[in-house]
Amino acid sequence: MSFIDIFARIAFVALTVAAISLMPAHPTAQPTTAGAALEDTAIRPFHVNIPEEQIVDLRRRIAATRWPDQETVTDQSQGIQLAKLKPLVGYWGTGYDWRKAEAKLNAYPQFITKIDGLDIHFIHVRSKHPNAMPLIMTHGWPGSVFELLKIIGPLTDPTAYGGRAEDAFDLVLPSMPGYGFSGKPTDTGWGPDRIARSWAELMKRLGYARYVAQGGDWGSPVSSAMARQAPAGLLGIHINLPAVVPPEAAAALAAGGPAPGGLSEKERATFDELSAAAKMGNRSYAVMMGTRPQTIGYAITDSPAGLAAWMLGHPGFTKWTYSSSDPEKSPDEVLDDISLYWLTNTATSSGRLYWETGGGSPVFAAAQKTAEITLPVAITVFPGESYRAPETWARRAYRNLIYFHEVDKGGHFAAWEEPELFSAELREAFRPLR
């Protein structure tokens, strides 16, 4: 897209903003103390433009990195390996160009609006097709809106990507509070429930009377909370990190005990997968951020290499190569995301979301209160996700499961890794709700 095109789009957006600002806002829950009537509901256009001195400072810090000695194993069992991290960070400090990442974001209409006292940043791309279905998609940790950029084209402009006009979506891609260009909460209470209420308010403020929601990682609890709250207009959700583990399996996993009896072969395989991951300490990062986000925060706020290691330590990145021969998982892909955390100083504020939820597992049905969801739920199971949800458990957890599909490639960051496949899944999943 040329520079002129971008401006044209922004001009179009400005009109939209003017139109929307005339609509009264109706925050239904947790109005700010100033009173809902006084809340500023303006939707302001937003452009990313990080001051050059911040980029120079980042490069200076990277060049001054003090490294530990090499791990004492030849695999990833002690964490991200020195030989894998060092070249990546070296490239970050010398070859990587943040301005290209900025241009990727600025290629789309972005806005900020204040909801429940907090500035919410979001990308908003309308399809040219008039009956496009509005969809709000939520990223996770250590992700950001960067995870979702590659599906914008396929979802909003399906005819250019082998889809049909009736598959089109309008997309709303917010940054969660404490993440990216959204504001950082200064009070407690910004868990998935409150974020979900804000998302409903956002969709209403954008004038959408009927819409769907989607998410993986934290986007899943947020989307599920929306489904529980069932705000007017929400038709259903799609999630790619569903919470299907039933109570008896959850209890056995929590205690590190053996599998409960009566599991099918598939359920047993999933149980074993989760049990092995727990024994390997795959969720240690989540325990730390869930209990002491401020403490780990100092180190990863002050050290670029430390931040990169902490983020890439997420099990979802285990199989990423950051190799230029693998364009979907190239160094630039991860560095765009890591740089966003660095430049917005959100290493600590993003971790606080774990603290807010008190450590409830994102995959346990009871912890995510799936029984309270009556709206339609669609699930895609990606093989490289942290666990493979069995359909039997999914049907127990979600009483109104309208779609369940296991695909043959993709992992935790499915929209980022397999954008075409991911987009096809969303088209299929939401077709019955159009």
Add this chain to the structure above:
Amino acid sequence: MSFLTTSAAVLLATSAVTIAVSLIPTNLTAQPAQAGAAMEDTAIRPFKFRASDEELADLKRRIKATKWPSRELVADDSQGVRLATMQKLADYWANEYDWRKVEARLDALPQFVTNIDGVDIHFIHVKSKDPNALPMIVTHGWPGSIIEQLKIIDPLTNPTAHGGTTADAFDVVIPSIPGYGFSGKPTELGWDPQRIARVWAVLMDRLGYKKYVAQGGDWGDAISEQMALQKPAGLLGIHTNMPGTLPDNISAALAGGPSPTGLSADEKYAWDQLDFFYKHRVGYAQEMGNRPQTLYALEDSPIGLAAWMLDHDAASQKLIGRVFDGQSEGLTRDDILDNVTLYWLTNTGVSSARLFWESKLAFFAPKGVTIPVAVSAFPDEIYTAPRSWTEKAFPKLIHYNRLDKGGHFAAWEQPEIFAGELRAAFKPLR
């Protein structure tokens, strides 16, 4: 003691020890270095550490350039070390703190390095002037170091100057754990508490001690208890201030089983401490136990390292917070920063964490020690071991005392009380 006297004393003492000890054959019973035990260099070399001016300037520069997170959202310690505490610490560390002071204190002590099982082991070795002094090896933990033990050296080796009698005298050996402080960093796997315990026995043997005791809290407890299980020739008994005593039902309850019932007041106090620790405070140990290498940030950010180290247990964290608020109790700002700076200057943030990965031992479960054990239970420890659990865990319990002040870093916070405990504890073994 003047610098000149110190140097002379160190050199003389060291040469004599080195020569004497080199004649003693070493008896490596397990895991000899690949070069073969017979070829191992058993020399005991004098050691002094001097940080370069450049390193110290770089540290201050980094502290001043710290990029800070936003303030925690709570008015207590429940999200971690508070921003106000860290900023006071940073201000003092960058503008007033002087590493050279503790360097001079260390210089005043006889320090050595000797290679055991392929790794250089650093240790402080102070002999009492009393010929009948009881030799004792004292082991620090994480996030501690030999800095924790400095205040007890004189009360233990020179008891008559500290309200004790000559019959209370100890020779003290205070090693740095492999991967910590001035000891070498293991480059191979297997450096768990069991292996360190075996190395400590070699060290005491190499120093010519035929009868000795061992002491520790935190990892120092794990290592001392393993020594007690291995029963090397000469080990008479151990003292621990963080014993493994949990009954099975308590361990099961901590793992998600039913809450224990019918507890006595002391047991209930311990249970509440443990329950709190496992629910809210064990994250650092899980992270280091599972992904020590991922903590690159600790090597690159002084303030990140300091925060990670300050957030060990709730009581010590609160104490440290009060110290940086200007109160005077137990520890000083210099004490705290001496320890953090030692980790920084030796680049041991990650190597020290690897011990959590290496160890497969349950922190607080009884290990089956049958030799004499003495226990001091401090009220602000992660848990205050009740006498009932302690008696069951250690069939030869020679001393148990429940103190009314002191916490996880008892030797550092309450050196006089701690030294008094060791005198009383080991009296039956002299």
